Amino acid sequence: MLQIPFFSRPICLFCMLDCKIDVLLGKMEIDQAIRGSDDMRLKTKYNNAIYVIQRALALYSIEEVALSFNGGKDSTVLLHLLRAGYFLHKGEQSCSNGGLTSFPLRTIYFESPSAFPEINTFTYDAASRYGLQLDIIRSDFKSGLENLFKANPIRAIFLGVRIGDPTAVGQEQFSPSSPGWPPFMRVNPILDWSYRDVWAFLLTCKVQYCSLYDQGYTSIGSIHDTTPNSLLCISDSSGHKEKFKPAYLLSDGRSERAGRVKKCSPISQHSPVAEDGLDDQESQVKRMRTGSAIAVGDEILSGAVQDELGPLLCRKLRSIGWSVSQTTVVRNDIDSVAEEVERQKSSNDLIFIYGGVGPLHSDVTSAGVAKAFGVRLAPDEEFEEYLRHVIGKHFTGDRNEMALLPEGITELLHHENLSVPLIKCQNVVLLTATNPTELEKEWECLVDFTKSVLILMEPYESKSLTTHLSDVEIAQSLSKLCMQYPDLNIVCHRKSRAGPLVISFEGKEEARIESAAQALCKKFQDGVFSET
Numbered sequence: 001m002l003q004i005p006f007f008s009r010p011i012c013l014f015c016m017l018d019c020k021i022d023v024l025l026g027k028m029e030i031d032q033a034i035r036g037s038d039d040m041r042l043k044t045k046y047n048n049a050i051y052v053i054q055r056a057l058a059l060y061s062i063e064e065v066a067l068s069f070n071g072g073k074d075s076t077v078l079l080h081l082l083r084a085g086y087f088l089h090k091g092e093q094s095c096s097n098g099g100l101t102s103f104p105l106r107t108i109y110f111e112s113p114s115a116f117p118e119i120n121t122f123t124y125d126a127a128s129r130y131g132l133q134l135d136i137i138r139s140d141f142k143s144g145l146e147n148l149f150k151a152n153p154i155r156a157i158f159l160g161v162r163i164g165d166p167t168a169v170g171q172e173q174f175s176p177s178s179p180g181w182p183p184f185m186r187v188n189p190i191l192d193w194s195y196r197d198v199w200a201f202l203l204t205c206k207v208q209y210c211s212l213y214d215q216g217y218t219s220i221g222s223i224h225d226t227t228p229n230s231l232l233c234i235s236d237s238s239g240h241k242e243k244f245k246p247a248y249l250l251s252d253g254r255s256e257r258a259g260r261v262k263k264c265s266p267i268s269q270h271s272p273v274a275e276d277g278l279d280d281q282e283s284q285v286k287r288m289r290t291g292s293a294i295a296v297g298d299e300i301l302s303g304a305v306q307d308e309l310g311p312l313l314c315r316k317l318r319s320i321g322w323s324v325s326q327t328t329v330v331r332n333d334i335d336s337v338a339e340e341v342e343r344q345k346s347s348n349d350l351i352f353i354y355g356g357v358g359p360l361h362s363d364v365t366s367a368g369v370a371k372a373f374g375v376r377l378a379p380d381e382e383f384e385e386y387l388r389h390v391i392g393k394h395f396t397g398d399r400n401e402m403a404l405l406p407e408g409i410t411e412l413l414h415h416e417n418l419s420v421p422l423i424k425c426q427n428v429v430l431l432t433a434t435n436p437t438e439l440e441k442e443w444e445c446l447v448d449f450t451k452s453v454l455i456l457m458e459p460y461e462s463k464s465l466t467t468h469l470s471d472v473e474i475a476q477s478l479s480k481l482c483m484q485y486p487d488l489n490i491v492c493h494r495k496s497r498a499g500p501l502v503i504s505f506e507g508k509e510e511a512r513i514e515s516a517a518q519a520l521c522k523k524f525q526d527g528v529f530s531e532t
């Protein structure tokens, strides 16, 4: 391991003084720039990140923490947050010891021969500009850290990891290092920041970032696996060298890693049952489709409100030839939702879940769905954009604003008639409808997505007969009929104990329905049944 503390280089005293003043002013400027901005969401993200940093600085002494800095945009954000956070932390403590004039944070950079030269240059420049005590490590992560810990009392490392990074899976803002790694606390202050948040911060604070981001790079790995993001390519018919727009102009943060060579395939968005793209057309048409409905609502379970959407959904599903396996009602409680979805997800092509969708404390449906699939809730930039329009200037980016969706399994179903897209997580569709009129509207949009969501099947036909025969008189004949017509669903219900009895024949072939009805009629005297 080669360590080059930057302060070991000869620096003139005036420069050092200059640098310290600059560092101090700069720290204040970050805080002022954010507080002076009218971007409520950025303020919320900033305050949360500063809170995490201040908790970490309260838990660990400055000698026990380090910043993992690699010149990338995320670690650049982190660097400035730490400068501001350290300044605020020190400000909260007594300033009398003069601790404010330096920023003694150990900074580690794992330099690799395949790093972009621009990344190296930016890293060194940033270290010297902000007076960082830089340790350059040229071995692999694990042994580099082991050696670092032998020589230093480090217990926690700040990282610029964000949800959506492959390495973020399972991490929280404070996550102990993984098994097999030297023991330390990973502190991730910007874990819940989106791509847009990163750029909002860097541009609002007017801080320098690596020049590659102005050349269309949106996420930077090694020279072997990183190219500019093709979504930022400026088409040029003259055949000259390709040009790219700067990274901050990428509108969809989900494509941040489009310029990175993929190491593994993304999680399939298809449901385990309805892998429609894979079926051949014939088997697709033949296969039965089954749906179910889950209502989330304590108000239904207390009897205060009647569920009108479940029965309507059943009718809708039947109208497109689907069968309905069950409708259930569960409490507004994450575990109740999760258990029900978990139980139903592999036996239905689609599960429709409604109620408990929104920003209130009781709106836990998406959290329950996330739990059922073993993923967590993560900020969804695209969904947020819709909410921003709906919520307007009151939008603060707070956790309560429901832009948190199950990570890695969410698909947004856009339709011009919907102000906010429908949410589909694997084979679970989250409906926002709260009454039949709203459900009618959402259903029409769902039917429009035919191929991708709802496969339209041959509709069910049905015929109903009523009779005043007693149960005992008719029971045996009906049992036999069920055996003769296994392709039909023969359903009986009565309007009262004294009758009449309604017998419904449901199936996909009208002729079979007619045949079954006639077979039943033949077993009794004429006029015993009447058609409804």
Ligand SMILES: Cc1cc2nc3c(=O)[nH]c(=O)nc-3n(C[C@H](O)[C@H](O)[C@H](O)COP(=O)(O)O)c2cc1C
Binding pocket: 068, 110, 141, 157, 167, 176, 177, 178, 181, 186, 221
């Ligand atoms: C300071 C530091 C600590 C890390 N700790 C862990 C860890 O505890 N567990 C782990 O699986 N990877 C850990 N990593 C590795 C990262 O998860 C990731 O593999 C690395 O940053 C390379 O990312 P890349 O493949 O996107 O370039 C750590 C990396 C750094 C720089």
Ligand SMILES: Nc1ncnc2c1ncn2[C@@H]1O[C@H](COP(=O)(O)OP(=O)(O)OP(=O)(O)O)[C@@H](O)[C@H]1O
Binding pocket: 068, 069, 070, 071, 072, 073, 074, 075, 076, 078, 108, 109, 110, 111, 158, 159, 160, 161, 162, 165, 218, 219, 220, 221
């Ligand atoms: N070579 C490295 N040296 C030091 N820290 C690193 C290194 N590679 C990754 N890290 C840490 O892991 C974090 C996440 O890396 P990641 O590549 O996702 O972000 P970034 O490099 O800051 O930005 P970008 O996504 O644009 O590449 C970094 O912010 C940094 O804290």
Ligand SMILES: [Mg+2]
Binding pocket: 070, 072, 219, 220, 221
């Ligand atoms: Mg990077």
